[in-house]
Amino acid sequence: MHSKFSRRFLPARFTSAVLAVSLMATAGLARAEDREYDSAGLTGSWLVKLHFVTPFTADLLALVLFNNEGTFIGSLQGDGAGPGPAETPAYGVWKQTGTNAFTATAHAIQAGADSSLLGLSTLTLQLTLGANSNHLSGTWQFKTLDPNGNITFQSGGTLTATRIQIGDH
Numbered sequence: 001m002h003s004k005f006s007r008r009f010l011p012a013r014f015t016s017a018v019l020a021v022s023l024m025a026t027a028g029l030a031r032a033e034d035r036e037y038d039s040a041g042l043t044g045s046w047l048v049k050l051h052f053v054t055p056f057t058a059d060l061l062a063l064v065l066f067n068n069e070g071t072f073i074g075s076l077q078g079d080g081a082g083p084g085p086a087e088t089p090a091y092g093v094w095k096q097t098g099t100n101a102f103t104a105t106a107h108a109i110q111a112g113a114d115s116s117l118l119g120l121s122t123l124t125l126q127l128t129l130g131a132n133s134n135h136l137s138g139t140w141q142f143k144t145l146d147p148n149g150n151i152t153f154q155s156g157g158t159l160t161a162t163r164i165q166i167g168d169h
Contacts, residue, residue: 041068042094042136043067046063048159048160050159051158051160053158072091072104073089075089076090085110086113087108087110087111088111090107090108091106101129106122106123107120108121119152121142121144125139127159127161134165136160136161137158139157
C-alpha cells in the first residue's frame with residue numbers, strides 16, 4: 001500500500017520540486033536585476049563588425065547581448081534569411097580572464113530547408129574592452145561540425161564592437 005501511495009503522488013512531488021527550483025531561480029534573477037548596471041564591464045548590447053583574416057567575404061555585422069551572469073546571445077547578419085539552410089542565434093557563455101580581457105564560446109544549430117540537422121556551429125571570441133568601456137576589439141574563430149562531429153568549415157578574423165546606448169541611431 002505504501003508503494004502505491006508513493007507512486008500516486010510522485011507527479012505531485014516532482015511538480016512541487018520543479019516549482020521550488022523555479023521560484024529559487026526567479027528570486028536569483030530578481031537579485032541580479034537589482035544590481036546596478038556596470039557600464040565599465042562587458043554586460044550590455046553590442047554592435048559587432050566581424051573582419052575576415054582571409055578574403056572570404058565582406059565584413060559582417062552581428063548583434064550581441066552579454067548578460068551579467070556570464071551568458072550571451074548573438075545574431076549574425078543573414079541568420080534565418082531567405083529560403084534554404086538556416087542557423088539559430090548563437091547561445092553561449094563568457095568570463096573575464098584579466099583586466100579588460102574576456103573569452104566567450106557559443107553554439108548555433110544549422111538546419112536545412114526541410115529542418116533536417118546540418119550541423120553545429122561553434123564561435124570562440126577573445127575580447128579586450130577599450131579604455132572608455134564602449135568599445136571592444138579582439139579575435140574570433142568559427143567552425144562548423146556536421147552531425148557526426150567532422151569539421152566542415154573553419155574561418156576566423158578580428159572584430160570591433162561598439163556598445164549600443166540610448167540615443168544611438
